[in-house]
Amino acid sequence: MFRHERPVRFAEVDAARIVYFARFLDFCHDALEALFAPLPGGYAHLTMVRGVGFPSVRVEVDYLAPLRYGDVALIDVAVERLGTRSITLRYVLTRAADGVRSAVVRQVVVVSRLEALASIDMPDDVRALLAPHLALPSA
Template sequence: MGFRTKAQVRFAHIDAAAIVFYPRYFEFLNGAVEDWFAAMGHDFHGLHVRRQLGVPTVSLQCDFQAPSELGDILDIAIEPRRIGGSSCAYDFRMSVDGQQRISGSGVLVCMDLAARKAVPWPDDMRSAMNAFLVVA
């Protein structure tokens, strides 16, 4: 199933070449992860402040296929592939009107913010994530 969201390329995202400055794609990705968790009922405020849990990225690989420009609307897909004890491996894609701009994979880890260490996914979060799992 996966998760889909959109993001607009704004002036702050582009560089002197008038294309998205590549680190901004990681900000778009982080925003999409935040949207995904909110869609699962686990907004980042509640997750970080009330539950003292974080979901940092511990691995990220990507390939850039084409540049994005000011005003583009990025279609962002997050497709979880494997949910481990405390990790979630996923693929992601960003495209504009069907043209791929960047694709890759990453791993998120459930982290106890106070202890600064990985912990198992709480049952409610694991259940919510499973609903988005993409089985190959």
């Protein structure tokens, strides 16, 4: 598992004063970018130079408790499934201050050549990076 810590920013709440529902996915993507940091040049090099990316095909979010400005989210990323050309990721967002679980996100992505948006086999270094984060879908 991989943990990314991420404070809520001033502009991320909506008119109801809670983090806007779409932004939970920003939190997940930030965690994913952080997860790829060990690759040379990180996620940016992978996507921009090597042209390999992970378009989503399916996302599920369960919202359990709101995040507000001042909260820090702990985002635990696990890999539920590591296929030949697809990956299932699971993100659990917890409020740092009180340990309350805020959201659980499942995301299925397809390993793709970004130029053509066509699926490709997962590069070996990506598989090696993700394999240690494999975890059963329970937890």
